[in-house]
Amino acid sequence: xxxxxxxxxxxxxxxxLNLEPGNHLTEAVHFFIxxxxxxxxxxxxxxxxxxxIRSFFPPERxxxxxxxxxxFVAHVLAAALGVVTxxxxxxxxxxxxxxxxxxxxxxxTFSFLISSPMVNExxxxxxxxxxxxxxxxxxxxxxxxxxxxxGIIIGRLNxxxxxxxxxxxxxxxxxxxxxxxxxxxxxxxxxxxKEILAKIWLYVLGGIAVGALVHGYVPQDFLLRYAGPSNxxxxxxAVILGVPLYSNAAGVIPIVEALMSKGLPLGTTLAFMMAVxxxxxxxxxxxxxxxxxxxxxxxxxxxxxSIIIVGYIFNMLM
Amino acid sequence: MKIEILGPGCARCKALEANAKQAAEELGLDAEVIKVxxxxxxxxxxxxxxxxxxxxxxxxxxxxxxxxxxxxxMLQD
Numbered sequence: 001x002x003x004x005x006x007x008x009x010x011x012x013x014x015x016x017l018n019l020e021p022g023n024h025l026t027e028a029v030h031f032f033i034x035x036x037x038x039x040x041x042x043x044x045x046x047x048x049x050x051x052x053i054r055s056f057f058p059p060e061r062x063x064x065x066x067x068x069x070x071x072f073v074a075h076v077l078a079a080a081l082g083v084v085t086x087x088x089x090x091x092x093x094x095x096x097x098x099x100x101x102x103x104x105x106x107x108x109t110f111s112f113l114i115s116s117p118m119v120n121e122x123x124x125x126x127x128x129x130x131x132x133x134x135x136x137x138x139x140x141x142x143x144x145x146x147x148x149x150x151g152i153i154i155g156r157l158n159x160x161x162x163x164x165x166x167x168x169x170x171x172x173x174x175x176x177x178x179x180x181x182x183x184x185x186x187x188x189x190x191x192x193x194k195e196i197l198a199k200i201w202l203y204v205l206g207g208i209a210v211g212a213l214v215h216g217y218v219p220q221d222f223l224l225r226y227a228g229p230s231n232x233x234x235x236x237x238a239v240i241l242g243v244p245l246y247s248n249a250a251g252v253i254p255i256v257e258a259l260m261s262k263g264l265p266l267g268t269t270l271a272f273m274m275a276v277x278x279x280x281x282x283x284x285x286x287x288x289x290x291x292x293x294x295x296x297x298x299x300x301x302x303x304x305x306s307i308i309i310v311g312y313i314f315n316m317l318m
Numbered sequence: 319m320k321i322e323i324l325g326p327g328c329a330r331c332k333a334l335e336a337n338a339k340q341a342a343e344e345l346g347l348d349a350e351v352i353k354v355x356x357x358x359x360x361x362x363x364x365x366x367x368x369x370x371x372x373x374x375x376x377x378x379x380x381x382x383x384x385x386x387x388x389x390x391x392m393l394q395d
Contacts, residue, residue: 098366173364
C-alpha cells in the first residue's frame with residue numbers, strides 16, 4: 001500500500017521536475033518527496049486511530065486497573081499500558097504520585113514511566129513508515145522488554161526511601177472518569193492529531209530534509225568504517241548522543257534511516273532511538289520533584305544499561 | 319466563580335490558562351483564574367494528567383489543552 005508514495009515520488013522527480021536518475025540531487029529530492037508524503041499520511045491516520053484507543057485508557061483508569069495485580073503480570077501490563085495511555089513529561093509527577101498512592105509498587109510504576117515515552121505512537125509510525133513493520137515490531141518488543149526488566153530491577157532494589165517524603169503523605173482525590181460519547185471521542189482524536197502535528201511537523205520536515213541530504217550525498221558504507229559492528233564504543237556513544245535530542249524523535253528518525261542506509265548497524269540504531277525517546281533531561285528535572293537524586297541516577301543508569309545491552313545483542317545477531 | 323488551572327507550568331498549561339481567561343471574558347463572567355502548580359494539590363483533585371481544569375472546586379477535565387469553546391461549555395452548565 002505504501003508503494004503509492006514511491007510511485008508518486010518517481011512521477012514528481014523524473015517526469016515533472018525532469019531530473020536525471022542516479023545523481024546526488026535526484027536521490028535527495030526523491031527521498032524528500034517520498035518520505036514527507038508517506039510520513040504525514042501515516043501520522044494523520046495512525047495518530048487518529050491511536051487517539052481513539054487512548055480515549056478508552058485515561059491514566060485514572062490505568063491506575064485502577066494496575067492496583068493489586070500479581071507483581072510480574074503488573075510489570076507486563078504497566079509496560080503495555082504505557083504505550084496506549086496518554087502521557088507527556090509534564091504529567092510525569094501527578095501520574096507518579098497517583099500510581100504510588102494507589103499502592104502500585106515502585107518498580108511497576110517505573111515500568112510504566114519507561115515504556116510510556118519510549119514506545120510512543122509517533123516513534124512507531126515513523127519506524128513503520130521508514131524502516132518497515134519488522135523494525136517497528138522489534139522496537140516495540142524490545143522497548144517493552146527494557147521497560148519490564150528495568151522496572152523489575154528497580155523494584156528489587158527497594159528504593160522506596162528515595163521517593164520524596166511528602167509523596168507518601170498525599171491523599172489522592174478520586175476524580176470521576178467522564179464517559180465519552182463517540183462524538184466526543186472523535187473530537188478528542190481530531191484535537192489530538194492537530195496538537196501532535198503542530199508540535200512535530202517542523203522537526204519531521206527538518207529531519208527528512210537532513211536525511212535526504214545524507215541519502216543523496218554521503219558515500220555508501222561511510223558509517224560502516226566508523227560506527228560499524230567492529231567498533232565496540234559505537235553503541236554507548238550512540239546512547240549518550242541520544243539523550244539531549246529528547247522530544248525530537250520525530251526529527252531524528254528520518255535522519256537515522258538515512259544513516260542506516262549508509263551502514264549504521266541495526267543495534268546501534270535501535271539503541272540511539274531508544275535513548276532519544278526514553279531518556280531526557282526535562283523529564284528528569286520534572287521527576288526530581290518526586291524522586292531523590294539517588295533514585296533518578298539509578299533509573300537513568302539501569303535504563304541506559306538495558307538500552308546498551310539491546311544494542312549489542314542486535315549488532316551481534318544481525 | 320473560581321477557575322483553577324492544574325499543571326506544573328508547561329507550555330500546554332499556560333495556553334490553557336489563556337483560553338480559560340478568554341472564555342470567562344467572552345461570557346462576561348466575573349471569574350478568577352488561578353494556576354495550581356503544587357503537585358500535592360493537583361493530586362488531591364485526583365488529576366493524573368495535566369493540564370486540568372477545576373471550576374468552583376470540581377474537576378471538569380484533564381489531560382488536554384481545552385479550547386475556548388470547550389471551557390465556555392464547562393462554565394455555562
